[in-house]
Amino acid sequence: MSRTVVVGSGISGLTVAALLAKAGRQVLVLEKKPLAGGALHRFKRRKIPFDVGFHYTGNLGPGDITRRLWRYLGVEPLVAITPFPRDGHDHLQIHGRAQPVQASFSYPRLTAHLKEQFPAEQGAIDRYFAVIQEICAQIPFYNLDLPLTPFLQGMASRHLPLAAFLDSLTSNQELQAVFALPTFLYGVPVSRARLDVHAMVAHSYYMGAYTVAGGGQAIVDAHLKILARYGAEVRTSAAVEAIVDDGRRVSGVLVDGEFIAGTDLIFTGHPTAMIDLVNRDFFRPAYTSRLRELENTMSMYALFGRLPAGAAQEALQWRNYYSLPPGPAEFHDFMGCSPAQRQLMMSSPGARDSQSLSAGGEGVILLAPAHWQEMARFHDSTPRNRSAAYGAFKEEVAARMIDHAARTWGAAYGAMEPLAVGTPLTFRDELSAPQGSCYGAMYCLGQYNPGVRTRLPGLWLSGQSTLMTGVVGAALGALVTAGEMTGLEGLWEEVRQCP
Ligand SMILES: Cc1cc2nc3c(=O)[nH]c(=O)nc-3n(C[C@H](O)[C@H](O)[C@H](O)COP(=O)(O)OP(=O)(O)OC[C@H]3O[C@@H](n4cnc5c(N)ncnc54)[C@H](O)[C@@H]3O)c2cc1C
Structure with a gap:
């Protein structure tokens, strides 16, 4: 059977590997670091555990798409997902403001609190939340009745500036700071931020925040168990130095000088880094420079x-x-x-x-x-x-x-x-x-992040720079990559139907 090689073992690599292994492919994950997990790795100092890239997330509530994905893969029973309790919140201390703002992970509670704190801004508050919810009602990851393909095809055309939207709502700088807070979670300055991307990230936290017992490492460990169950192999301390082709398509990779065969390869690192690994004759110069010049979060x-x-x-x-x-x-x-x-x-x-x-x-x-x-x-x-x-x-x-x-x-x-x-x-x-x-390459005004398909047959992209950032964004990006390889709407149907 031909082998699929996944480069990188962050949440993107683990997810795409698990999806393809579940679909019956022979999968090998190659990770350059000694431990799997990428940004989800948890380390200890004086026995105290510290997460690198996982503090909290949205989209893990019952029925949410990431939860369904984890159920579909068999990951869900292996992790203890814990919602933040009712009084959990982001505590915002705005410089020069006496009262902190409690940003609850709930539309009704957050709306009520902001109206108490900013009584003159009722209209702006209602409008902000209404627009965020209207946008998300058109996004299949939130409205599971929608097909994926039209949404993905339209992503490039929705570049509306967040800053202009905030200015249209209010001139109150403190309230603007509260609305803009989620930009910290996708790493784009407000002057470059897109309203649709902002809505996609903010909505997930306004719906609820979650953690997983054992942190990001527990998510990694659960995926590793699932990969083992499906017979996929994970090799660490295996830095991919080159992606090899046979003149027509991908034929394998080089790791420490050793050739490892594979007919499909999914690169989940930063897209800019992929360019130096391939035979560039397959790519148009414009594509190569676009990837090289991606602006970062x-x-x-x-x-x-x-x-x-x-x-x-x-x-x-x-x-x-x-x-x-x-x-x-x-x-x-x-x-x-x-x-x-x-x-x-x-x-x-x-x-x-x-x-x-x-x-x-x-x-x-x-x-x-x-x-x-x-x-x-x-x-x-x-x-x-x-x-x-x-x-x-x-x-x-x-x-x-x-x-x-x-x-x-x-x-x-x-x-x-x-x-x-x-x-x-x-x-x-x-x-x-x-x-x-x-958070990888910015999803921002004027920048078009690469899609998952490339002109080198057998080479695919995944990772936080291809659909959306964050643990959820990277996992859903992996779903899109696996879908493009095996049949997008079919996979989408199976995952969203997973109760
Ligand atoms: C400080 C910080 C805080 C964050 N906080 C949160 C948070 O609270 N909530 C949230 O949802 N998200 C958070 N994030 C973002 C989230 O961690 C990332 O979006 C997500 O984990 C990215 O996953 P990934 O698989 O795309 O990339 P990565 O996790 O970076 O994985 C890519 C992997 O590819 C490997 N690799 C690269 N090149 C090669 C090669 N040539 N050969 C072999 N292996 C290779 C790398 O070693 C790495 O392990 C945070 C990130 C950071 C850095």
Whole structure:
């Protein structure tokens, strides 16, 4: 039987591999890092678990499409999906505003709270939520009665600017900041953001937020079990160095000089990285330069720290904290602006399951937008030869973030002990993410992300840059890729009918 090779073992690679293996294909997953999981990998410091790329997600409620997908694959019984409780919320501290805003994961509760907080803006609030819901009623991933093909074909034509929409609703900068908050979850500055993409991401969180016991790692482990059940193989420490063709179509890959045969290949890393692996004669120069010039989502500074036991357990368990400037967030314009003016997110995914509560201290993650150019003097370094200056830079970053957290949310957070610090270089080197981008290529005004088909027969794309970002976006992108390979509407029918 001919073999299908999947490059990358993040949620995209695991999902597309599981779908194809379930469909009867012989599947081999190749992952360059020693452990599978990509951004979903969970690591430990002083026994405290930390998630890299999974803090919370929407779309895992009963009947939601990602839940159906997990049920279809057999993943659902292997993971404990936990909804945030009724009082769980995003806690927004807008600079200069006395009252925090509680952004609940519920349309009715969020609407009621915003109307209390912004009594003069009732019309803007109603209109914002009505438009988001109208858009999502036309998206098959939310309205399961719809076919997928027309939606996917129309994606390129729906570029309406989010910023103009927000301006049409209100001039209240604090309310605009609340509406714009989900841009942080797909990494596009408001001036570049598309209304349809915003709606797609925001709606999922306004419908409900979820976590999985054991974090992103539990999602990975469940997929690995399913792959084993379907007879698929996963090889780690296997970096694909070249995609080989026989002059007509893909014939395999090179890993450490070894040829591994495969007649179909799905590349789930960043699309720009694919270009250097193939025989470019198959592609038009315009396609090659389009992929090379894709603009990327923001990068981040990430601090993985520890608070003394009991310091903030309750506060952190079912809330994410955001400190943000009023007005739309311009992640890419903060070069030179004071760190205190940047957004900061504080979250503790590990506090949401029993594993970490017994670890003697609380794990806290701080995330702040970072720009690739801020790291210019360290770009040439690798994890093996980082300089002392880089170490000092990371210490400075950590101190700034802790200071910001303590000033915003209380002195107790000043006692945070940094256990690890990530920078754009970390994301570049650990996730193979160009410019350390956290969510891949931007879905934004004026940019057309590549589709899953390529002109090299047998070569397909998947991953967070091909349909949508985030755990849900990447998993659904994998569904689209597997569907394009095996029959899109047939697979869509099977998954959406899965009760
Ligand atoms: C800091 C941070 C916070 C986030 N928070 C959230 C959140 O709270 N909720 C949410 O839904 N999403 C979040 N995300 C986004 C989410 O994690 C990603 O969108 C998603 O996990 C991407 O999955 P992927 O499979 O497309 O890519 P990845 O997980 O990056 O997987 C790609 C894999 O391909 C491998 N690879 C690349 N090139 C090769 C090669 N040549 N050979 C072999 N292997 C290769 C890489 O090593 C990697 O393992 C966050 C991301 C980050 C970075």
